[in-house]
Amino acid sequence: MSVLNSKVPEGPIKDKWTNHKNKINLVNPANKRLIDVIVVGTGLAGGAAAASLAEMGYKVKAFCFQDSPRRAHSIAAQGGINAAKNYQNDGDSVYRLFYDTVKGGDYRGREANVYRLAEVSANIIDQCVAQGVPFAREYGGLLDNRSFGGVLVSRTFYAKGQTGQQLLLGAYSAMNRQIGKGKIEMFNRHEMLDLVVVDGKARGIIVRNHVNGEISRHSAHAVVLATGGYGNVFFLSTNAMGSNVTAAWKAHKKGAFFANPCYTQIHPTCIPRSGDYQSKLTLMSESLRNDGRIWVPKNIEDVEAIRSGKKKPTELSEDERDYYLERRYPAFGNLVPRDVASRAAKERCDAGYGVNQTGEAVYLDFSSAIQRYGKEAATVKGEKNATKERITELGEEVVRTKYGNLFQMYEKIVDDNPYKTPMMIYPAVHYTMGGLWVDYNLMTTIPGCYAAGEANFSDHGANRLGASALMQGLADGYFVLPYTIGDYLADEIRTGPISTDTPEFEAAEKAVRGQLETLMNIQGTKSVDHFHKRLGKVMWDKVGMSRNAQGLTEAIAEIRQIREEFWKDVKIPGGLNEFNPELAKATKVADFLELGELFAVDALSRNESCGGHFREESVELDGEQKGEAKRDDVNFKYVAAWEWNEDPGAANLHKEELEFKDIELKQRSYK
Amino acid sequence: MSEKGMNLTLKIWRQKDSKSKGKMETYPVTNISEHMSFLEMLDVLNEQLVEEGKEPVAFDHDCREGICGMCSLHINGEAHGPDRRVTTCQLHMRMFNDGDTIHIEPWRAKAFPVIKDLIVDRxxxxxxxxxxxxxxxxxxxxxxxxxxxxxxxxxxxxxxxxxxxxxxxxxxxxxxxxxxxxxxxxxxxxxxxxxxxxxxxxxxxxxxxxxxxxxxxxxxxxxxxxxxxxxxxxxxxxxxxxxxxxxxxxxxx
Missing domain, CATH: 1.10.1060.10 (Alpha-helical ferredoxin)
Known part of the structure; x- marks a missing residue:
């Protein structure tokens, strides 16, 4: 039998969460004041958890590596947040949101967790509005919605193209209220470098203060890791420069199983690469696919003419264009899920139809939407005989109000006007569905160590739907963890304050200092980025959008080689006890170099295609679905949870079999 | 579109820590593409400094898409540089010309003490x-x-x-x-x-x-x-x- 116990409550799916909450152990208010909780990371999950736990009465210490909790990378989310409110009266319900999320995740998420997520989604919107989050509204004063990929209803709430910032400011404001009351002690510019485990329980962390290099110990009765995803293992991604796997990876090395590391979301609408100097990629919100149509030229001659500058995309007539998503997926068209849209773009570009110099770009075109909106606006204004120019003007105005800031961002980066010429886009690494394995209570395999938000694996299966990351982060932080953590902490009321003056803390601190000193003493010849870029290239070429056994086997060997060279030849200037950005980067890259290998090992062992994980060996060979990804439920209907075993490549695989009682397993079709 | 990159002279504020005195230092950079962002240009400089065994220039940055608010450079006397409605990370080198001298300083305010080089405490x-x-x-x-x-x-x-x-x-x-x-x-x-x-x-x-x-x-x-x-x-x-x-x-x- 598996060592993994998901602790999913008994009973019908719609009652599980309510029953569980009713039976969960509680900690009385006087005892909460005696219990310390550490929260690492202050994005939506961490910020919401820290605020809620402090409000409940726990003594909270929160840590972030940024200079303010408000800057955690949740801030960059653009498009929106899903909730089953059915304000639009289009037949939405908790069940539909649950169904869409399980199906969108290609049946690799845990049913009970996903149902709970859908169930609490409506509360999130109520909560955020009460906190003063300025969501978009209609003229009647009620909240507006839009549609996202992979669904047939409008359930996405948004604040122009910066929903993430507005939601994070909401969580941050809730934190501020508690910081002001002294209930949260906040540590900015601190990076967690190890987890301390005492008698099998998570009891604290070791952190480094980026400003002066000081190492310190912090103890607690429970540790919550809300430290985000690990997309930066690819070097180039839409993640912030500082986003990293270190906290999660250190927990993994102390006994937390790492689940489905190979599930990566490659987002279809990002600004294409422009050169080797590039440090990161920029996302263009999926919401643009509501109104943008994706195409490449039908004829290869036109592709060549466009690349050489002899033709402009606007000169191509409708029948010279291949709207390949509409052609391949008539039911969902441009709103297919992200993994499907990304693979389709790669397929066209690999076939030689990419429209920029690098051959890695497709068009996202708003001209149809501009004409459609323009005609509508002209009718409303009573301008029956409006000229084409006037219609275009009116239509551009509508598009500007919907997506103005995204269009401006595109224009600033690319130096081209997307109202007049179609945007160029290409897929890029964006989100990681894999993460620390957690049970229904969000506890990892280390008692007392929890993982929330993108840092855990539980809700999105093998592919996340748009506008669901914000939903999960806030659901975990506000509404799930504050309850479930009580179940564990109820047994801790007699523990008393935890000393940091113990052999376990001593050993952990010594190990951290040892690693930092080793890194500083290498004094090799190559910069940290040199190794990070090499790792990223291997990951993208062989563990990226399309994977096969041979490439993955090579990748494992190459990553080991890069890791070996890193530890012999990296060069870090500056000193140990000072602000040293190169040293901070080095600790992160050291962990990416280990995670990368496990990532490839996981991808190799999963010989099926599911969601964002596409194995070339596993495709439909004929019928209507020919060429589409082929899932293998007989052999792979499980969560792969890896246990650390001295070397990233030697990890032990544990399987959590997934049960689908409420949703029938079938091939995901968006045709 | 010019194919050849720009050559620039950077004058950058260097300060070891909050207690030390700082000063402007001069660094040449060559072959800078106009498509680079300002921070990518600084990445090039830092890569060069690391190779020479010198300390790279410390500056705050994170999302690099204009939303986290971490980047904070005073460029040629203007907060976030010469472009409008952009943060430093979204400022592109096409705003500059070959041969330019660019002055880069941290935010200057009593309530924002310098921590190191171009990084301040906000x-x-x-x-x-x-x-x-x-x-x-x-x-x-x-x-x-x-x-x-x-x-x-x-x-x-x-x-x-x-x-x-x-x-x-x-x-x-x-x-x-x-x-x-x-x-x-x-x-x-x-x-x-x-x-x-x-x-x-x-x-x-x-x-x-x-x-x-x-x-x-x-x-x-x-x-x-x-x-x-x-x-x-x-x-x-x-x-x-x-x-x-x-x-x-x-x-x-």
């Missing part, structure tokens, strides 16, 4: 918000339905416009008095424009303004430089709203 902004930058509602989720109180679209849009502030501090850096009034005004406005935030509007204004003064930010003398340099185009109207809330709260106290 925790004063956090503390102002601890004093009142919130609506006192618990996170139980058991509030009223989100659509129970309709909010006029105009008010909701105005609140949103105020809430787009990314807390970068460009307003303080571009103000000759190092005033934080645009920042604090935006925070106060976002809440006071919404019915949910009205309840505590007066105390909020009093508490946040008090903390702002304690942090050592200067006063507003209506120069308007903050609005011009703000990467998010936060309007001066927010300062007026803050003053109104503050005055009416002071009178009624």
């Amino acid at each position: 925790s004063a902004f956090d503390r102002i918000q601890h004093a009142g930058g919130f609506i006192s509602v618990n996170t139980s989720g058991n509030t009223i339905d989100a659509n129970a109180i309709p909010i006029e679209k105009e008010d909701a849009d105005e609140a949103f416009n105020a809430a787009t502030c990314i807390g970068c501090g460009a307003c303080v850096a571009s103000c000759k008095n190092a005033s934080a009034m645009l920042f604090v005004g935006a925070k106060i406005s976002q809440f006071s424009l919404l019915p949910q935030g009205q309840v505590e509007a007066k105390n909020r204004a009093l508490n946040m303004v008090k903390q702002m003064d304690l942090e050592g930010f200067g006063n507003c003398t209506n120069t308007g430089a903050c609005e011009v340099q703000c990467p998010k185009g936060i309007s001066l109207d927010n300062i007026a709203r803050m003053n109104r809330d503050f005055l009416s709260a002071s009178v009624k106290k």
